[in-house]
Amino acid sequence: MTQRSYKAFFLAPLVPGVVWAIIMLNPVVLLFAVPLGYIGMFAFGVPMFLFARRYWRVSALSSVLGGALSGALVYPLFEWWSNSGGGLSSMAQGIFWFVPFGAIAGGAFWWLYAPNQALKPTAPPPLRSGGPAA
Numbered sequence: 001m002t003q004r005s006y007k008a009f010f011l012a013p014l015v016p017g018v019v020w021a022i023i024m025l026n027p028v029v030l031l032f033a034v035p036l037g038y039i040g041m042f043a044f045g046v047p048m049f050l051f052a053r054r055y056w057r058v059s060a061l062s063s064v065l066g067g068a069l070s071g072a073l074v075y076p077l078f079e080w081w082s083n084s085g086g087g088l089s090s091m092a093q094g095i096f097w098f099v100p101f102g103a104i105a106g107g108a109f110w111w112l113y114a115p116n117q118a119l120k121p122t123a124p125p126p127l128r129s130g131g132p133a134a
Helices: 003-011 014-024 027-057 059-081 089-111
Strands: none
Touching: 003 027, 003 089, 014 027, 014 089, 027 059, 027 089, 059 089
């Protein structure tokens, strides 16, 4: 990983929390949003990035979709942490909020990771052969 990817992984999880704090007009939500952002980044974002970089291409689309998927996967953790247990309607409402915030984090990651790339995907690394060196 490059210095740019480390910077993107450090700053992108902060963006959804800041957006949420602005929407709610309450900076206290950062106490929940920042840890959840970093948990989602370490648990889902880093593995998705490494998978995409190894087998596919890291692009704006893969970053935003990966972020949205991470948001959907982090919501049950938030539900457990907040002990709200609101049932199916609560799950739908949570997905309604967490998927877009995950997509925002993925977009922020792409913007920080590849600022000069616009919407061009990054090239995948060369495949390594398993045979002996020639």
